[in-house]
Amino acid sequence: MNEDITNIDYRQIMEFSLDPLIIHTNLQIIDVNHVAERFFRATKENIIGASPLDIFQETSKVAIEKRIQSAYQQPAKVIEETIFRMDGTLVEVELYCHPVQIGNTKAIQTYVKDITERKESEKKQKEILKEINDLSATLVPILKGIAVLPLIGSIDEDRARQLLENVPEKVKNQDVEYLIIDFSGIYTLDSIVAEYLFKITNVLSLLGVRSIITGLRPQLALAALQLDYKIESLSTMSTVKDALYSLGINQK
Template identity: 80%
Template sequence: MNESLSQIDYREIMEYSRDPLIIHTNLKIIDVNHVAVDFFRATKDKIIGASPLDIFQEASKLAIEKRIESAYQQPAKVIEETIYRMDGTTVEVELYCHPVQIGTTKAIQTYVRDITELKEKELKQLEIMKEINELSATLVPVLNGIAILPLMGSIDEDRAKQLLDEVPFKVQEQDINFLIIDFSGMYTLNSVVTDYLFKINNVLSLLGVRSIITGLRPQLALTAIQLDYKLDSIPTKSTVKQALQSLGINQNLTIPLDIE
């Protein structure tokens, strides 16, 4: 197979890619596919001949140059970077590059994957989790001296530790005598997180605050037993309503939280 035929075949392969592809050697772009032309918002003539380093922020260029040099020997690991398009706009991308042989030329092929939408989804998810976590540390007052701590979603070890740090201070600030800790909104728990959550009860007891646990699912109860917690020493009820009734609260009382 002659060199020109090899190049034509390779160019056809490049055009099948849905991601922008850049071929460069000696820090000079020698070819791109049509997706890259659209992605970088420039003509092919303007892109070819430019340095692949031009798309990177100044702080990243030295590391990227070293990465390109090492990629001539073996594929580089996937990384995330903020890069520039030719019109000056920035975009979050995932980059992967590996060595290729174009005829007699040893070059680097770089895949550019736009992850802007993925990053936006991750950010929204983080914001949602932040709201859930903040709500998870909110004491909902019912009457003077009585409040509910609704635990919701999935709480990791860091969040569980934060609850252990925050809840005792909040019960003192709000002058709480009885705290209903409701587990019914919890989806997943591991032994470490469960340990932290049950320690909250121990700390509250030392502060003279009586806690009542509600919504304890069988799996969570089993985990607690495996951690050697004596559940028979902690008041437990199936629902928040039952816990309130055990404290002498009229069942017709309107509670500022929809928890059963």
């Protein structure tokens, strides 16, 4: 091992790190901390001397080599990559590297952070959100050709966009002629989301489907006016019951 690396103070700093650290120069690893040994499932002796490019997939190596070379001048941005451990298993990590001066050697210090759990959590959250969004675009059939789309809870831009994409297809598949879009479960709405929601009525109109908006609160009506939507051009009712009555359905 390079005797400069055996400097006690520097070794202590490396070992204090909770994340794996790799020190390399000229595409050759010259030191790692104990956390890196455990992470890569190999001894220091097996890691030192190897190329830092060895842990990367072939499709990433060219870009990573350029990144390493530029890091001699200034710290590189944090990136996410899938890399190999020494036993061949793949792991998703966050990488950050910056130049260091060790004695007379100019090297790169790379931090490797395991983000497997975070990625799994993000994946589960996306799956849950997708399920919620799918449910939020559920059309409730009332009678043949008539359905209700109840909008409930907080609607962000992503959810509004999905509604705009999914509702017309569901309306077509369910042979809906009249769709009651009920806003009574929505309390706040920003202008971007409001624009998506009101666009649904335009799209449905092109499909020959008549939309009836119910439960439109004063602040939501104001949002529509700010978007230059003419409320009077929309078919609106106070409640779903009123909308059904207007379609000739009497509820006792």
